[in-house]
Amino acid sequence: MTVAEEVPSNTHGEVLRQALAEVKRVIVGQEHMVERLLVALLARGHCLLEGVPGVAKTLAASTLATVVGGSFARIQFTPDLVPSDIVGTRVFHPSSEKFDVELGPVFVNFLLADEINRAPAKVQSALLEVMAERQVTLAGKTHPLPAPFVVLATQNPIESEGVYPLPEVQRDRFLFKVRISHPDAREELEILHRMSVKPPRPEVVLDPEKLIELQELAEQVSVHQLVADYVVRLVMATRAPAEYGLEELADTIEIGVSPRATLGLVAAGRALALLRGRDYLLPDDVRDVAVDVMGHRLMLTFDALADGVDPDEVVRRILAAVPPPLVVWNQGPR
Incomplete structure (x- = not known):
């Protein structure tokens, strides 16, 4: 039985195949990673990508966000990061003589947390509420994150300096942890041919409303x-x-x-x-x-x-x- 014969809805099946194909048009190989990223989106789960530098972790996450549509932000995690850098803070405005809340970059549909294991414990704690509750509490007020919301995080397993291993409670918040290896010789050659000239640009296939509809369909x-x-x-x-x-x-x-x-x-x-x-x-x-x-x-x-x-x-x-x-x-x- 072919996939085309199994599809319960031609529209839903076609749009999912089109989204996968659009990501694969940019990403060479790594089919397991690409499929798991899309599955995580459909399952409303967060995904942690682990691999050595240069295996397209960041490119895959940003490409998928472009294909799916919606707002996107990338945060480069560093040891000097503080919670207010990601969730926001209160800012005093002398002209009005009052504090206003400035929301952080997490208020997007797709958050790419690059090298997430470089952030200290306080930042990881702030990220826990974002991942688990999909909300941020600032100045005693709760601010819900937009729907859909997903964290796509990357980490480098070979680093030993300036890294903070993710605590068990935070690892548990990730639906998937996907390990990524180096491409083989055939894929390496294809990367050379495809990326040494003008790299392909992904096209938008979905939108947040359509993704929510597909998420609800997956739950059924x-x-x-x-x-x-x-x-x-x-x-x-x-x-x-x-x-x-x-x-x-x-x-x-x-x-x-x-x-x-x-x-x-x-x-x-x-x-x-x-x-x-x-x-x-x-x-x-x-x-x-x-x-x-x-x-x-x-x-x-x-x-x-x-x-x-x-x-x-x-x-x-x-x-x-x-x-x-x-x-x-x-x-x-x-």
């Missing part, structure tokens, strides 16, 4: 009870691995994933199903997003960290040990 994707049970079993396997035949992980996992992982698996799976042209969730959708949803939420033991255990590999072992259900959807005659 059907979830079978067996698939919901599978999601719960995957999550519980991180908390009590011995009960799922994974006794060897008992000394590896300190704390399993939070309930946000359960909600994130379903939300991301629904968005991926919509992107693939379906109005129902399959176990394969959940399995495809599981590593990006659960890996950064796992807390490993000290010994596991010392041994260099990769949390993503732990999630893959859980996926291999917890069998998915066989779900047959009655789609009716074609």
Whole structure:
């Protein structure tokens, strides 16, 4: 069955394929990253991109924001950043002899937090309210952020000076953490051909109102009870691995994933199903997003960290040990 045959709405399916194609017209390769960025938008989730310099993290985020439409701001996080630099502050005007609130750059639809791990703890705390509540409190008054709102953050894993590792509570606020590697030789050659002349400019495909409509459509994707049970079993396997035949992980996992992982698996799976042209969730959708949803939420033991255990590999072992259900959807005659 082709994607075109599965699409429940030709209009929605076409516009999502067009948005993906427009981003890929600028970004060479990195198809997993591009797809996850769009899935995060559809699922109303924030996305953390981790990779070495020069692998198009910032370009991908800014390109997607252009394609989707809406307002966009980029904040370059630095060690001397203070909370008022991002959320705003009160400013005294001598002419009126009163304080006015000046809103910060976070009041946009798409916020690119570049090198987010360079900001100190106070800035990260201010960003927590922005990400979790989608609002900012200034001078005792709450200011809601525009809808839709999403944080696309980047971080460099190889830096050791002037960086502040993200606290667990903030990592938990990200729906996805996507690791990005170097392109292969074929993609490197294509980058040379495409970007050494006049680089392609993305065109606007969506708008905020259309994106909200697609987000609501993603929330209506059907979830079978067996698939919901599978999601719960995957999550519980991180908390009590011995009960799922994974006794060897008992000394590896300190704390399993939070309930946000359960909600994130379903939300991301629904968005991926919509992107693939379906109005129902399959176990394969959940399995495809599981590593990006659960890996950064796992807390490993000290010994596991010392041994260099990769949390993503732990999630893959859980996926291999917890069998998915066989779900047959009655789609009716074609």
